[in-house]
Amino acid sequence: MSTTWSERLQAAIEARGRLCVGIDPHPSLIASWGFEPTVSGLENYVRHQIEVLGLTVAVFKPQSGLFEAYGAAGVAVLERAVADCKAAGALVILDAKRGDFQPTMQGYARGYLMEESPFQIDALTVSPYLGVGSLHPMFIAAAESGRGLYVLSRTSNPEGSALQLARTGEGATVAQQVVDDVEVRNEVLGPEFGLVIGATHEDLGVNLDEFTGSLLVPGIGAQGATVADVKRRFGDRASAVLPNVSRQVGRVGPDPHALKGAVEDLLDQVRELG
Numbered sequence: 001m002s003t004t005w006s007e008r009l010q011a012a013i014e015a016r017g018r019l020c021v022g023i024d025p026h027p028s029l030i031a032s033w034g035f036e037p038t039v040s041g042l043e044n045y046v047r048h049q050i051e052v053l054g055l056t057v058a059v060f061k062p063q064s065g066l067f068e069a070y071g072a073a074g075v076a077v078l079e080r081a082v083a084d085c086k087a088a089g090a091l092v093i094l095d096a097k098r099g100d101f102q103p104t105m106q107g108y109a110r111g112y113l114m115e116e117s118p119f120q121i122d123a124l125t126v127s128p129y130l131g132v133g134s135l136h137p138m139f140i141a142a143a144e145s146g147r148g149l150y151v152l153s154r155t156s157n158p159e160g161s162a163l164q165l166a167r168t169g170e171g172a173t174v175a176q177q178v179v180d181d182v183e184v185r186n187e188v189l190g191p192e193f194g195l196v197i198g199a200t201h202e203d204l205g206v207n208l209d210e211f212t213g214s215l216l217v218p219g220i221g222a223q224g225a226t227v228a229d230v231k232r233r234f235g236d237r238a239s240a241v242l243p244n245v246s247r248q249v250g251r252v253g254p255d256p257h258a259l260k261g262a263v264e265d266l267l268d269q270v271r272e273l274g
């Protein structure tokens with residue numbers, strides 16, 4: 001890509017507002033929109049969501065697992081959904097949380113982060129829990145191709161805390177070590193690498209003061225957090241937040257007027273983040 005992820009993200013936020021809408025085609029949501037929970041229902045649900053919201057939303061975050069559930073046909077729907085979001089002028093963060101040792105990460109880099117990759121995404125979520133260094137091929141491929149990465153640090157789910165708030169030998173929390181290790185890459189390669197920090201924790205458990213990348217923040221809506229919580233919990237760093245809302249939007253149903261209204265309402269709220 002001829003621009004960097006951080007440049008595209010900034011431009012998209014200025015044009016459309018600071019909001020990432022998750023494309024999370026849970027079978028129950030597909031059914032509630034009046035479609036069969038089959039591959040063709042999946043395709044109809046996703047296509048309708050993008051047709052209605054594609055020109056409004058800055059960033060979409062398809063959840064890979066909910067497409068992979070349908071096998072190769074579901075992955076084909078995902079590939080087309082990415083292309084449809086891009087054709088509508090929106091950016092795409094693929095939420096696939098990839099993480100493995102370096103030789104395997106090279107395969108994921110070829111799949112997601114190169115000019116010739118089948119998935120023409122803008123950014124990818126990755127897991128650092130085989131060591132941030134195991135993500136090295138991803139950092140390099142993303143920097144070379146103008147793509148971004150979002151590295152899991154402090155996830156929104158309650159099960160994450162025991163691991164992520166454990167202390168390293170140096171006394172930092174594991175989540176903080178991830179923040180610091182990713183920031184080292186940002187200093188060398190540019191602020192293209194962000195973090196996933198859940199909105200659901202009253203105490204974030206990490207210090208983000210020195211972090212220069214963007215913060216992908218899930219947990220708003222169905223998981224209980226509000227945009228006001230994000231503003232309070234992220235304080236000075238709220239302007240680096242890219243809030244994600246998935247099921248709360250899907251639960252509105254397929255009516256285009258209602259769907260657009262729900263997103264406009266969220267866009268009004270996120271203006272408060274600065």
Ligand SMILES: O=c1ccn([C@@H]2O[C@H](COP(=O)(O)O)[C@@H](O)[C@H]2O)c(=O)[nH]1
Nearest residue numbers: 063155156157198218222223245246247
């Ligand atoms: O810490 C994390 C990391 C990723 N997610 C993903 O975000 C969405 C949230 O969906 P909602 O319906 O808005 O709750 C989903 O795709 C998760 O896999 C997360 O929730 N927390």
